[in-house]
Amino acid sequence: xxxxxxLLFLGDAPDPLAAKVAxxxxxxxxxxxxxxxxxxxxxxxxxxxxMTLAEAKAAGVKTVxxxxxxxxxxxxxxxxxxxxxxxxxxxxxxxxLHNLLRDEEDLAAVARATGRKLHDVRVPAVKYPIANxxxxxxxxxxxxxxxxxxxxxxxxxCMEREMRERGMKASFRATGQTGILITGGGVPxxxxxxxxxxxxxxxxxxxxxxxxxxxxxxxxxxxxVSYSGVTLAxxxxxxxxxxxxxxxxTRAHMRGLPDYKLxxxxxxxxxxxxxxxxxxxxxxxxxxxxxTQGLDxxxxxxxxxxxxxxxxxxxxxxxxxxxxxxxxxxxxx
Amino acid sequence: xxxxxxLLFLGDAPDPLAAKVAxxxxxxxxxxxxxxxxxxxxxxxxxxxxMTLAEAKAAGVKTVxxxxxxxxxxxxxxxxxxxxxxxxxxxxxxxxLHNLLRDEEDLAAVARATGRKLHDVRVPAVKYPIANxxxxxxxxxxxxxxxxxxxxxxxxxCMEREMRERGMKASFRATGQTGILITGGGVPxxxxxxxxxxxxxxxxxxxxxxxxxxxxxxxxxxxxVSYSGVTLAxxxxxxxxxxxxxxxxTRAHMRGLPDYKLxxxxxxxxxxxxxxxxxxxxxxxxxxxxxTQGLDxxxxxxxxxxxxxxxxxxxxxxxxxxxxxxxxxxxxx
Numbered sequence: 196x197x198x199x200x201x202l203l204f205l206g207d208a209p210d211p212l213a214a215k216v217a218x219x220x221x222x223x224x225x226x227x228x229x230x231x232x233x234x235x236x237x238x239x240x241x242x243x244x245x246m247t248l249a250e251a252k253a254a255g256v257k258t259v260x261x262x263x264x265x266x267x268x269x270x271x272x273x274x275x276x277x278x279x280x281x282x283x284x285x286x287x288x289x290x291x292l293h294n295l296l297r298d299e300e301d302l303a304a305v306a307r308a309t310g311r312k313l314h315d316v317r318v319p320a321v322k323y324p325i326a327n328x329x330x331x332x333x334x335x336x337x338x339x340x341x342x343x344x345x346x347x348x349x350x351x352x353c354m355e356r357e358m359r360e361r362g363m364k365a366s367f368r369a370t371g372q373t374g375i376l377i378t379g380g381g382v383p384x385x386x387x388x389x390x391x392x393x394x395x396x397x398x399x400x401x402x403x404x405x406x407x408x409x410x411x412x413x414x415x416x417x418x419x420v421s422y423s424g425v426t427l428a429x430x431x432x433x434x435x436x437x438x439x440x441x442x443x444x445t446r447a448h449m450r451g452l453p454d455y456k457l458x459x460x461x462x463x464x465x466x467x468x469x470x471x472x473x474x475x476x477x478x479x480x481x482x483x484x485x486x487t488q489g490l491d492x493x494x495x496x497x498x499x500x501x502x503x504x505x506x507x508x509x510x511x512x513x514x515x516x517x518x519x520x521x522x523x524x525x526x527x528x
Numbered sequence: 529x530x531x532x533x534x535l536l537f538l539g540d541a542p543d544p545l546a547a548k549v550a551x552x553x554x555x556x557x558x559x560x561x562x563x564x565x566x567x568x569x570x571x572x573x574x575x576x577x578x579m580t581l582a583e584a585k586a587a588g589v590k591t592v593x594x595x596x597x598x599x600x601x602x603x604x605x606x607x608x609x610x611x612x613x614x615x616x617x618x619x620x621x622x623x624x625l626h627n628l629l630r631d632e633e634d635l636a637a638v639a640r641a642t643g644r645k646l647h648d649v650r651v652p653a654v655k656y657p658i659a660n661x662x663x664x665x666x667x668x669x670x671x672x673x674x675x676x677x678x679x680x681x682x683x684x685x686c687m688e689r690e691m692r693e694r695g696m697k698a699s700f701r702a703t704g705q706t707g708i709l710i711t712g713g714g715v716p717x718x719x720x721x722x723x724x725x726x727x728x729x730x731x732x733x734x735x736x737x738x739x740x741x742x743x744x745x746x747x748x749x750x751x752x753v754s755y756s757g758v759t760l761a762x763x764x765x766x767x768x769x770x771x772x773x774x775x776x777x778t779r780a781h782m783r784g785l786p787d788y789k790l791x792x793x794x795x796x797x798x799x800x801x802x803x804x805x806x807x808x809x810x811x812x813x814x815x816x817x818x819x820t821q822g823l824d825x826x827x828x829x830x831x832x833x834x835x836x837x838x839x840x841x842x843x844x845x846x847x848x849x850x851x852x853x854x855x856x857x858x859x860x861x
Contacts, residue, residue: 326754328785385723389758392722420764420807421659424725427750428757452661455806469799473788474753 197289197314197379198257199224202246202281203231205239206274208263214239216291217262219377223352223367227379229254231262234273239263248277248284258314260376261290268293270302278302282311289314291372316375317383319395326393326432328474333403336525337435338413338484339467341457343422343450345443346486346514347413348374350521353513354439355410357522364407368399370429374412384414384425392425396432408525409433413441417466418458419449427470434475437525438467439482440508444498445489460506481524483510530622530647530712531590532557535579535614536564538572539607541596547572549624550595552710556685556700560712562587564595567606572596581610581617591647593709594623601626603635611635615644622647624705649708650716652728659726659765661807666736669858670768671746671817672800674790676755676783678776679819679847680746681707683854686846687772688743690855697740701732703762707745717747717758725758729765741858742766746774750799751791752782760803767808770858771800772815773841777831778822793839814857816843 203217211218221228221241230246233239241262246254259281265271270278270292278288278296282305290296296313297303306313314320336354338347351367358365367374369381382395400409411433415422440460449455458466464480471478483502487495495512502510509520536550544551554561554574563579566572574595579587592614598604603611603625611621611629615638623629629646630636639646647653669687671680684700685707691698700707702714715728733742744766748755773793782788791799797813804811816835820828828845835843842853 328753328782328788330787385721387722388718389720389722389725389761390718390755392757393754417760417803418806420661421726422723423764423803423806424757424759424761425722426757427760428722431753431756449661454663455661458806466799466802470750470756473751473756473791 197376198287199227199379200229200256201227201258201260202251202256202286203228203241203243203262204259204274204277205231205233205237205241206261206263206271207234207236208239211239214241214263216264216373216376217241217260219373220260220262223377229256232259232277234277248281248286252284256286258287258289261288261292264292270294270296270299275301279305282306282309285309285311287312287314289316289376291316291376293317316372317386319383319387321398323387323391323395323398325390326397330475331400331402331434332405333407333409334436334528335400335409335411335433336437336439337411337429337433338439338441339426339430339463340413340416340441341418341460341463342416342443342446343419345441346484347441349514350439350441350484350518351410351412353518354521357518358408361522364404366407366409368409368411370396370399370412370414384429392428393432396429400433411435417463417470419452420455421451430467430471431474435471435478436475437479437481437528438471439484439521440464440480441484441486443486443489460502464506479528480508481528482508482521484521485510485512487512487515530709531620532560532712533562533589534560534591534593535584535589535619536561536574536576536595537592537607537610538564538566538570538574539594539596539604540567540569541572544572547574547596549597549706549709550574550593552706553593553595556710562589565592565610567610581614581619584619585617589619591620591622594621594625597625603627603629603632608634612638615639615642618642618644620645620647622649622709624649624709626650649705650719652716652720654731656720656724656728656731658723659730663808664733664735664767665738666740666742667769667861668733668742668744668766669770669772670744670762670766671772671774672759672763672796673746673749673774674751674793674796675749675776675779676752678774679817680774682847683772683774683817683851684743684745686851687854690851691741694855697737699740699742701742701744703729703732703745703747717762725761726765729762733766744768750796750803752785753788754784763800763804764807768804768811769808770812770814770861771804772817772854773797773813774817774819776819776822793835797839812861813841814861815841815854817854818843818845820845820848
């Protein structure tokens with residue numbers, strides 16, 4: 196686990212999009228985001244206090260999170276001075292970049308000397324077990340998509356927020372870098388060794404109270420040939436009681452695969468459910484989350500109504516119109 | 529690739545079963561197995577010439593293969609003297625044991641000093657790409673099972689042998705340790721990082737002549753919750769034109785999962801085919817391979833007849849009764 200709260204390091208982010216990790220933390224765990232640190236030329240702003248390292252220390256910050264992505268995922272030399280200083284001041288560092296903090300000789304040396312931690316969340320820090328398939332207590336919900344990057348993480352986070360507002364017991368369980376930085380922990384599933392994928396998800400979503408829901412962050416798609424194995428490990432390791440179908444209706448082909456059309460929601464429903472019932476015979480498909488950012492409001496509402504009628508399932512864009520319908524469906528189980 | 533031919537190191541194998549890797553090489557690539565080296569107390573015998581290292585050198589051997597598994601997969605101290613000597617004499621070493629040759633300080637030091645190679649086939653030696661899903665030339669056949677360890681590797685090897693005897697172009701493509709040692713190359717799929725699983729199989733089975741068949745070694749099962757993700761990566765990365773269903777009819781539950789019953793052959797057929805058609809719309813299920821070692825001959829033949837009638841597919845135990853029916857089915861495509 197990464198110690199919280201955080202100082203969000205935005206570096207010299209060329210635009211707001213480059214700081215989407217920081218934005219995710221600020222949106223979903225505002226209580227972790229006590230301040231931001233921006234270098235000259237930074238064009239991102241989380242709307243939280245700018246802080247020096249000394250101010251962050253005084254505010255109780257434990258970890259400086261690199262909330263910005265450079266082209267190529269590298270750790271810029273411009274950042275080094277601040278990062279070294281942060282370690283010397285007693286902060287841990289956390290990063291989801293491809294290039295690892297631990298591989299930077301200067302950072303590694305200072306971290307060793309100061310006893311601080313370098314959290315590279317792209318790399319598993321745990322020796323996961325092989326999945327044993329034993330049924331666990333508590334309830335689990337997993338979002339499965341027609342494609343990659345159709346809003347599975349946002350769906351789970353929106354549902355967690357709505358459930359907590361209703362007083363329900365709910366935990367977002369991160370399976371990707373951004374999710375891990377947002378919540379401070381999780382499994383970087385795409386970097387786990389094949390034999391241990393499903394076991395890592397069992398580890399991530401252990402026995403829990405009967406009325407507690409894990410909201411497991413989905414990855415990939417059963418129909419995305421590059422990553423489908425990761426998705427199936429999530430389904431079998433997660434033992435979901437409830438599946439949410441996720442879709443982005445304006446996409447012309449599978450992400451990164453120009454020769455592949457998206458499957459229908461019906462195909463994802465049927466395939467996902469049959470596979471999920473291998474590890475949890477009681478699994479149900481309870482709703483549809485549509486990422487409607489490519490549609491204007493009228494078109495979005497019309498599309499959702501059409502999906503509801505066609506699939507006989509509640510459908511919403513949880514980010515745009517709220518996750519209430521999906522949470523209602525979980526409560527009805 | 530591991531250089532051939534081999535000297536099979538049987539060590540102090542307590543029984544023939546402990547030397548099953550050596551047996552596999554001797555059975556399936558006899559031309560690679562020019563001799564065996566046994567220590568005192570060895571209770572395995574491949575029926576090939578016993579050789580000293582000097583005799584093996586004279587016979588043209590390039591690599592000493594550890595063909596025996598110790599309890600726990602460790603590299604026994606009793607073996608060390610011979611293995612060090614082998615490196616000094618100019619042989620490479622190859623092993624599929626859990627404990628790695630490279631992690632043994634003495635072996636690593638001698639290998640460095642002599643410039644010899646230590647092949648730990650449990651560990652990927654290649655940086656695999658992410659799968660791109662582009663259709664490849666040539667034909668591919670994949671065995672998918674109701675469970676793990678139901679004879680998928682033997683099915684592929686039996687088919688390869690039969691096809692070569694018929695003058696067909698066929699290559700067994702290893703995806704596990706034993707298969708890699710048998711053939712000298714392959715992908716240790718269970719040790720590949722999640723994001724690269726399907727890509728490693730694309731790499732393993734590249735473009736080929738139109739009448740060439742890759743016989744891809746299957747792993748796991750879509751219905752085995754510990755390893756199903758590995759199986760799906762094989763299906764999507766392999767783009768099979770033909771699927772063979774594999775089954776062991778006497779098994780009471782899924783291997784290692786006492787709470788899980790085996791799926792029916794029909795369920796594996798339908799699920800496997802639908803998923804395979806994502807990456808290869810022309811894929812067909814062409815036959816059934818049954819591991820009948822738990823049945824006497826009459827019962828085996830009766831079982832196969834029943835499966836043929838029920839599934840309307842050719843069924844055989846390729847190891848016991850030959851792979852002819854399965855190869856006929858490939859020829860008919």
